[in-house]
Amino acid sequence: MTTRQFEYTLGGFYFKRDGTLTARVVLNYAGLDFIHGPDPTPASNKALFATGIWHVTDAFNVTAGVRQSWDSKEYLFQRHNPDGSLPGSCAAPPPVATYSTGVPNCLIAGLNGSPASFSSKRFDWRVAMDYRFSPEVMVYAQVATGYRAGGVNPRPYFGPANGALNQIKSFKPETLLSYEAGFKTDLFDRKMRLNVSAFYNDYKDIILTLSACPISPCLQPNNVGMADVKGFEVETLIKPTPNFTLDGALSYIDFKYKALNGTTAVTLNMVTPYTPKWKWSFGAQYDFENVLGGTLSARFDGSYQSHIYTEAVNYDRILVSTTAPITTTPTVPGVTARPGGGPLPTLVASNRIDGYFLGNARLTWKQDSEAPFSVSLEVLNLFDRYYFTSLYEQFASPGTISGAPALPRTWAVTVKKSF
Secondary structure (H helix, E strand, O other), X not given: OEOOOEEEEEEEXXXXXXOEEEEXXXXXXXXXXXXXXXXXXXXXXXXXXXXXXXXXXXXXXXXEEEEEEEEEEEEEOOEEXXXXXXXXXXXXXXXXXXXXXXXXXXXXXXXXXXXXXXXXXXXEEEEEEEEEEEOOEEEEEEEEEEEEOOEEOOOOOXXXXXXXXXXXXXXXXXXXXXXXXXXXXXEOOOOEEEEEEEEEEEEEOOEEEEOXXXXXXXXXXXXXXXXXXEEEEEEEEEEEEOOEEEEXXXXXXXXXXXXXXOOOOOOOOOOOOOOOOEXXXXXXXXXXXXXXXXXXXXXXXXXXXXXXXXXXXXXXXXXXXXXXXXXXXXXXXXXXXXXXXXXXXXXXXXXXXXXXXXXXXXXXXXXXXXXXXXXXXXXXXXXXXXOEEEEEEEOOOOOEEEEXXXXXXXXXXXXXXXX
């Protein structure tokens, strides 16, 4: 709703989900071979929100908003042996062997039928101001809070029967207090757009999934700690002539842990997964008009990303023996070497993806009409750069390292017709 000087929005949100999680899990190094699920995973989120904008003057605006949220999640664990029977109990400390050897999956004893739940409520707010010096120049600043809901570990490998080793654990919501300021401009008779912003985030109870825990096996969401995150972003669009366009973007993120929760392998000098310090991109396009009854556009763009880590625990380079005895806790009787690894005596474990530059080129002809026909020839990864999109190392438990290479140089021809 709106008046001459004030406009506001009131609303509510409701979300309800019903689902199940099912899997066949085989962890030979830990002596586990079981049916996971079907685990019911109902969840709900409710919220009430309000936003108001006060037009103090024609050039100055103040915006404020609030939101009250309620989250609820439930979980019911179902665990069976491959033949449908229940995992048996074991003496303490539990012996470990695969189900096929005749020893039941005793690590997960007591999990079947165990319930877990999580609930929380959260109040968030936002205050922002913007001032327009002219139709071409505007500055702004804002402060806001936000959160990501907590939950329950969906993949415990140690059940209630194992006492202190029980991995049925909940984790709290992660929260953020963010500050941002910047300006937006359209300069030189709208031939150049330049937008700049700087930010600072106070990040608490960060939720990360850990595969390196004090007790293995482990794949467990945890609140690992608090961090300060600051940086800036710049973007521009320049049209020196009506037919020539340049665009670019630059971003910088400085992530610093300032405190860590509990006992994990995360250290203060690490960063969260997939967090590059630098990213930049640029593009150049020229449009040739009146070419065979249409416009021929030639474009080249490039992008760069500095190095990232793909796991909460950052590893640059660790030499791992492929023949040394396995060191998981508890050990697997009869297993004296890590599974896999191949004929080499050692291999290198890493979850670091080094920085890389990618270039793309595209040539497009578009018909000059109300229902245009277009043809494009595109080359992605023009310089055929070999790089990974993900790396997953588990050298400390099953002794495996895996990764997903990106596509090589790729050609494409696209034909479109608008109606």
